[in-house]
Amino acid sequence: MSAPRLLDRDGPLRYLLQPPRPGSPGPHPVLMFLHGFDEGAPMPVHEALTRHGPLRPGNAVDALQNFLVAAPQLPVRGDVWSRYAGAVRDILTTVLDEHAGDPQRSYLTGFSFGGNGVFDLASLQPETWAALWAVDPTRVPRRDPRRPIWLSVGEVARYGKRDFIEALRLERLADGTSGDRLYLDEGADHVGSAALAYADARIYAWLLDRRLAPAA
DSSP, rough: OOOOOOOEEEEESSSEEEOTTTTTOOSEEEEEEESSSSSSSTOHHHHHTSSTTTTSSSSSGGGGGSSSEEEEEOOOOSSSSGGGGHHHHHHHHHHHHTTTTTEEEEEEEETTHHHHHHHHHHHHOOOTTTTEEEEEESOOSOOOOSSSSSEEEEETTGGGHHHHHHHHOEOOOOTOOOOOOEEEEEOOOOHHHHHTTTTTTHHHHHHHTOOOOOOO
């Protein structure tokens, strides 16, 4: 598989955009990726947003090539994605409008502090995201975001795994399970959990089975 084309875009936050493969039919599902602590500015944007997550070089998940993938960068480091909820939604609106995105199939994912951001933003924007995918977040959300959730557990989330399961009513992924609240713990460390998760074709297929209801 050839390396994806990455477009460097300015907006309310600087972001990278991976268009879908040429010739794939629209409207296209959108995957918004929120990075962790180290990847905030001043790290160079290409290095930051391809270090972990769906844009990591060598990610060979074929289904990912049909997504529009957007990855914004915070201007500061910290557990602060909630401060930029409006900026992330503005980027989503631009991607949907300019690249034939599908508003019923817009998904939010993030790693580490970005996983915290997934829950924070979804609580503020429950009608925006069709499904949520948090990879080794560092804290249990204060409120249920009321969306389908896949939790990829790593070294950090493992310490609070029981709390995540109870707060979000999660079911362990097993053969034959296909519910709206799932978790998977493959025993990886923090960084390893991201490498495994974003290369797992099952999760992308699960996302694509979740849609928002069309606007009335």
